[in-house]
Amino acid sequence: MVGSCAHLVMVNFSWTQSHIEKLWGIPKCIKRVYPPCDTSGLQALPLERSVETPRIISVAQFRPEKAHSLQLQAFSVAIKKLDEHSRRPKLQFVGSCQNKSDEERLQNLKDKVVQLNIQDDVEFHKKGDV
Numbered sequence: 001m002v003g004s005c006a007h008l009v010m011v012n013f014s015w016t017q018s019h020i021e022k023l024w025g026i027p028k029c030i031k032r033v034y035p036p037c038d039t040s041g042l043q044a045l046p047l048e049r050s051v052e053t054p055r056i057i058s059v060a061q062f063r064p065e066k067a068h069s070l071q072l073q074a075f076s077v078a079i080k081k082l083d084e085h086s087r088r089p090k091l092q093f094v095g096s097c098q099n100k101s102d103e104e105r106l107q108n109l110k111d112k113v114v115q116l117n118i119q120d121d122v123e124f125h126k127k128g129d130v
Helices: 016-026 068-080 100-115
Strands: 009-011 030-032 053-059 088-093 122-126
Touching: 009 016, 009 053, 009 122, 016 030, 030 053, 100 122
Parallel strands: 009 030, 053 088, 088 122
Antiparallel strands: none
C-alpha cells in the first residue's frame, strides 16, 4: 500500500519491475536502472524538498546477491556526513525470506545496524510480519 503512493520507484531488473507494477499499480512511476548510470539528471534536482523525513526504500528479498550489507555501509557513511541541521533520512528495507539462511541473513543485517549505530535510521519490514 505504501508503495502505491511513491512518486518514483527505481528497480534493477525486469522481473522486479513487473512485480512492482502488479503490486503497486503505478507503471508510469517505475524506472529500471542498471549501474553504472548517468546521474547528471539527478544533479539538477533541488536539494530542498517538502518531505518531513526523507525515506529511502529498498525492496528485495533478503538474499546474498542483493547486497543489503553494502547498502547499510553506504547509508552509514552518508548520514555521518550530514550536518546537524540536515534532516536525517530513514532507510527502509522491504522484503521476504525464502528459507532459514535468509532469516539468519536478516538477523545479521539487524545486528549490523546496531554495530554501525544507525538503529534509529533503519527499518526492516519482512513480508508476513505484522
